[in-house]
Amino acid sequence: DTAVSQTPKYLVTQMGNDKSIKCEQNLGHDTMYWYKQDSKKFLKIMFSYNNKELIINETVPNRFSPKSPDKAHLNLHINSLELGDSAVYFCASSPDYTVVPQYFGPGTRLTVL
Amino acid sequence: AQSVAQPEDQVNVAEGNPLTVKCTYSVSGNPYLFWYVQYPNRGLQFLLKYITGDNLVKGSYGFEAEFNKSQTSFHLKKPSALVSDSALYFCAVRALGGATNKLIFGTGTLLAVQP
Numbered sequence: 001d002t003a004v005s006q007t008p009k010y011l012v013t014q015m016g017n018d019k020s021i022k023c024e025q026n027l028g029h030d031t032m033y034w035y036k037q038d039s040k041k042f043l044k045i046m047f048s049y050n051n052k053e054l055i056i057n058e059t060v061p062n063r064f065s066p067k068s069p070d071k072a073h074l075n076l077h078i079n080s081l082e083l084g085d086s087a088v089y090f091c092a093s094s095p096d097y098t099v100v101p102q103y104f105g106p107g108t109r110l111t112v113l
Numbered sequence: 114a115q116s117v118a119q120p121e122d123q124v125n126v127a128e129g130n131p132l133t134v135k136c137t138y139s140v141s142g143n144p145y146l147f148w149y150v151q152y153p154n155r156g157l158q159f160l161l162k163y164i165t166g167d168n169l170v171k172g173s174y175g176f177e178a179e180f181n182k183s184q185t186s187f188h189l190k191k192p193s194a195l196v197s198d199s200a201l202y203f204c205a206v207r208a209l210g211g212a213t214n215k216l217i218f219g220t221g222t223l224l225a226v227q228p
Contacts, residue, residue, distance in 0.1 A: 004156070031214060033214075040220070041201060041220065041221045042218070042220055042221075043157075043203065043218040043221075044218070045215055045216065048214060048215070056214075056215055090156055090157065092156075092157075094214060097214050098214060099214060100145075100147060100162075100205075100207055100214050100215075100216050101214070101216070102159040103159070104149075104156035104157040104158070105156050106154070106155055106156045107154075107155070107156050
Protein backbone atom coordinates (compact mmCIF):
# COMPACT_ATOMS: atom_id res chain seq x y z
CA ASP A 1 0.00 0.00 0.00
CA THR A 2 1.25 3.46 -0.87
CA ALA A 3 1.84 5.48 2.29
CA VAL A 4 1.77 8.96 0.74
CA SER A 5 0.31 9.37 -2.72
CA GLN A 6 0.10 12.41 -4.98
CA THR A 7 -1.79 13.18 -8.15
CA PRO A 8 -0.98 13.99 -10.82
CA LYS A 9 2.57 12.79 -11.26
CA TYR A 10 3.20 15.22 -14.11
CA LEU A 11 1.49 18.51 -14.79
CA VAL A 12 2.23 20.66 -17.83
CA THR A 13 0.33 23.92 -18.15
CA GLN A 14 0.46 27.43 -19.52
CA MET A 15 1.37 30.57 -17.61
CA GLY A 16 -1.61 32.19 -15.96
CA ASN A 17 -3.55 28.99 -15.44
CA ASP A 18 -4.81 27.68 -12.11
CA LYS A 19 -3.97 24.12 -11.10
CA SER A 20 -4.26 21.79 -8.12
CA ILE A 21 -2.15 18.95 -6.78
CA LYS A 22 -3.69 16.40 -4.45
CA CYS A 23 -2.06 14.44 -1.66
CA GLU A 24 -3.35 11.63 0.50
CA GLN A 25 -1.71 9.61 3.28
CA ASN A 26 -3.01 6.35 4.69
CA LEU A 27 -0.70 6.25 7.70
CA GLY A 28 -3.08 7.84 10.17
CA HIS A 29 -0.66 10.72 10.65
CA ASP A 30 -1.82 14.04 12.02
CA THR A 31 0.66 16.27 10.19
CA MET A 32 1.19 16.84 6.49
CA TYR A 33 3.54 19.05 4.46
CA TRP A 34 4.26 20.49 1.07
CA TYR A 35 7.87 20.84 -0.07
CA LYS A 36 9.18 22.37 -3.27
CA GLN A 37 12.27 21.05 -5.05
CA ASP A 38 13.72 23.39 -7.64
CA SER A 39 15.74 22.57 -10.72
CA LYS A 40 18.94 22.46 -8.64
CA LYS A 41 17.36 19.85 -6.36
CA PHE A 42 17.11 22.33 -3.50
CA LEU A 43 14.28 21.34 -1.13
CA LYS A 44 12.32 23.86 0.87
CA ILE A 45 9.26 23.57 3.03
CA MET A 46 6.21 25.52 1.95
CA PHE A 47 3.40 24.56 4.31
CA SER A 48 2.54 22.24 7.15
CA TYR A 49 -0.86 21.27 8.49
CA ASN A 50 -1.56 19.53 11.76
CA ASN A 51 -4.98 17.94 12.01
CA LYS A 52 -6.35 20.29 9.33
CA GLU A 53 -4.82 23.38 10.96
CA LEU A 54 -2.08 25.40 9.25
CA ILE A 55 1.05 25.47 11.44
CA ILE A 56 3.86 26.35 9.05
CA ASN A 57 3.50 28.91 6.30
CA GLU A 58 6.81 29.88 4.78
CA THR A 59 7.25 32.97 2.66
CA VAL A 60 5.29 31.54 -0.22
CA PRO A 61 3.37 33.77 -2.65
CA ASN A 62 -0.30 33.90 -1.77
CA ARG A 63 -1.02 32.43 -5.20
CA PHE A 64 -0.33 29.15 -3.40
CA SER A 65 -3.18 28.01 -1.18
CA PRO A 66 -3.12 24.73 0.68
CA LYS A 67 -6.36 23.09 1.73
CA SER A 68 -6.82 20.22 4.14
CA PRO A 69 -10.36 18.81 4.04
CA ASP A 70 -9.38 16.17 6.61
CA LYS A 71 -6.17 15.09 8.23
CA ALA A 72 -5.49 12.44 5.57
CA HIS A 73 -5.55 14.92 2.71
CA LEU A 74 -3.59 18.05 1.89
CA ASN A 75 -4.13 19.66 -1.48
CA LEU A 76 -2.18 22.49 -3.05
CA HIS A 77 -3.91 24.98 -5.30
CA ILE A 78 -1.86 27.39 -7.37
CA ASN A 79 -3.38 30.43 -9.04
CA SER A 80 -1.96 32.41 -11.96
CA LEU A 81 0.93 30.05 -12.57
CA GLU A 82 4.30 31.57 -13.40
CA LEU A 83 7.39 30.15 -15.10
CA GLY A 84 9.22 30.16 -11.77
CA ASP A 85 6.66 27.79 -10.29
CA SER A 86 8.11 24.99 -12.38
CA ALA A 87 9.48 22.49 -9.88
CA VAL A 88 8.80 19.15 -8.27
CA TYR A 89 6.34 19.39 -5.40
CA PHE A 90 6.50 16.79 -2.67
CA CYS A 91 3.88 15.99 -0.10
CA ALA A 92 4.98 14.44 3.18
CA SER A 93 3.57 13.35 6.50
CA SER A 94 4.60 12.69 10.09
CA PRO A 95 2.79 11.23 13.09
CA ASP A 96 2.46 14.66 14.70
CA TYR A 97 3.92 18.16 14.55
CA THR A 98 6.75 17.36 16.95
CA VAL A 99 8.30 14.86 14.56
CA VAL A 100 9.95 15.66 11.25
CA PRO A 101 8.46 14.07 8.13
CA GLN A 102 9.65 10.57 7.41
CA TYR A 103 7.34 9.68 4.57
CA PHE A 104 7.31 11.56 1.30
CA GLY A 105 5.10 11.16 -1.72
CA PRO A 106 6.56 10.42 -5.18
CA GLY A 107 6.36 14.05 -6.23
CA THR A 108 4.47 16.05 -8.84
CA ARG A 109 6.59 17.56 -11.60
CA LEU A 110 5.00 20.85 -12.58
CA THR A 111 6.12 22.47 -15.81
CA VAL A 112 4.81 25.93 -16.64
CA LEU A 113 5.21 26.96 -20.27
CA ALA B 114 20.46 30.70 11.47
CA GLN B 115 20.59 26.95 11.23
CA SER B 116 22.02 25.36 8.12
CA VAL B 117 23.63 22.26 6.73
CA ALA B 118 26.25 22.05 4.03
CA GLN B 119 27.04 19.19 1.71
CA PRO B 120 30.36 20.15 0.16
CA GLU B 121 30.32 17.56 -2.62
CA ASP B 122 27.85 17.71 -5.48
CA GLN B 123 28.80 14.19 -6.50
CA VAL B 124 30.63 11.24 -4.99
CA ASN B 125 31.87 8.40 -7.16
CA VAL B 126 32.77 5.05 -5.66
CA ALA B 127 33.35 1.55 -6.97
CA GLU B 128 30.98 -1.20 -5.92
CA GLY B 129 32.26 -2.99 -2.83
CA ASN B 130 34.29 -0.02 -1.63
CA PRO B 131 33.38 2.00 1.43
CA LEU B 132 31.51 5.23 0.83
CA THR B 133 31.25 8.51 2.69
CA VAL B 134 28.87 11.37 1.96
CA LYS B 135 29.81 14.48 3.87
CA CYS B 136 27.61 16.87 5.83
CA THR B 137 28.45 19.71 8.17
CA TYR B 138 26.00 21.69 10.20
CA SER B 139 25.66 25.05 11.82
CA VAL B 140 23.19 25.33 14.68
CA SER B 141 23.07 26.89 18.09
CA GLY B 142 22.41 24.32 20.73
CA ASN B 143 22.13 20.59 20.23
CA PRO B 144 21.36 19.60 16.67
CA TYR B 145 18.80 17.10 15.48
CA LEU B 146 20.27 15.69 12.26
CA PHE B 147 18.83 13.52 9.53
CA TRP B 148 19.73 11.77 6.30
CA TYR B 149 17.31 11.13 3.46
CA VAL B 150 17.77 9.37 0.13
CA GLN B 151 16.01 10.17 -3.14
CA TYR B 152 16.03 7.55 -5.86
CA PRO B 153 15.42 8.73 -9.45
CA ASN B 154 11.86 9.96 -9.98
CA ARG B 155 10.91 9.06 -6.42
CA GLY B 156 10.15 10.91 -3.20
CA LEU B 157 12.56 11.14 -0.31
CA GLN B 158 13.04 8.22 2.03
CA PHE B 159 14.19 8.61 5.60
CA LEU B 160 17.49 6.82 6.31
CA LEU B 161 18.50 7.71 9.84
CA LYS B 162 18.58 10.38 12.51
CA TYR B 163 20.70 11.65 15.37
CA ILE B 164 18.91 13.15 18.34
CA THR B 165 21.11 12.29 21.30
CA GLY B 166 23.17 9.41 22.65
CA ASP B 167 25.63 7.26 20.74
CA ASN B 168 27.53 9.23 18.11
CA LEU B 169 27.31 6.37 15.63
CA VAL B 170 23.79 6.00 14.32
CA LYS B 171 22.68 3.02 12.26
CA GLY B 172 19.94 3.33 9.68
CA SER B 173 18.26 1.64 6.76
CA TYR B 174 19.96 -0.30 3.95
CA GLY B 175 23.20 -0.75 5.89
CA PHE B 176 23.92 2.97 6.18
CA GLU B 177 25.29 4.62 9.28
CA ALA B 178 26.28 8.14 10.20
CA GLU B 179 28.74 9.52 12.68
CA PHE B 180 27.95 12.62 14.68
CA ASN B 181 31.08 14.64 15.49
CA LYS B 182 30.37 17.63 17.67
CA SER B 183 33.88 19.11 17.57
CA GLN B 184 33.91 19.06 13.76
CA THR B 185 30.17 19.86 13.49
CA SER B 186 29.81 17.01 11.05
CA PHE B 187 27.35 14.19 10.40
CA HIS B 188 28.86 12.13 7.60
CA LEU B 189 26.93 9.27 6.05
CA LYS B 190 28.85 6.02 5.62
CA LYS B 191 28.51 2.51 4.34
CA PRO B 192 31.22 -0.16 4.54
CA SER B 193 30.52 -1.67 1.11
CA ALA B 194 28.71 0.24 -1.62
CA LEU B 195 26.15 -1.32 -3.94
CA VAL B 196 25.21 -0.13 -7.41
CA SER B 197 21.65 0.16 -6.09
CA ASP B 198 22.85 2.78 -3.59
CA SER B 199 23.23 5.22 -6.48
CA ALA B 200 20.87 8.07 -5.62
CA LEU B 201 20.68 11.63 -4.33
CA TYR B 202 21.37 11.98 -0.62
CA PHE B 203 20.20 14.85 1.53
CA CYS B 204 21.40 15.87 4.96
CA ALA B 205 18.94 17.89 7.05
CA VAL B 206 18.72 19.64 10.39
CA ARG B 207 15.62 20.38 12.39
CA ALA B 208 15.11 24.10 12.67
CA LEU B 209 15.01 25.47 16.17
CA GLY B 210 12.34 27.90 17.27
CA GLY B 211 8.80 27.94 16.05
CA ALA B 212 7.39 24.69 14.74
CA THR B 213 9.54 21.77 15.80
CA ASN B 214 8.91 19.79 12.64
CA LYS B 215 10.59 22.12 10.17
CA LEU B 216 13.52 20.61 8.31
CA ILE B 217 16.31 22.53 6.64
CA PHE B 218 17.89 20.51 3.87
CA GLY B 219 21.34 20.58 2.39
CA THR B 220 21.81 20.89 -1.35
CA GLY B 221 22.14 17.16 -1.88
CA THR B 222 24.99 14.88 -2.98
CA LEU B 223 24.65 12.57 -5.92
CA LEU B 224 26.19 9.19 -5.16
CA ALA B 225 27.26 7.20 -8.19
CA VAL B 226 28.38 3.62 -7.56
CA GLN B 227 30.16 2.04 -10.49
CA PRO B 228 29.98 -1.74 -11.02
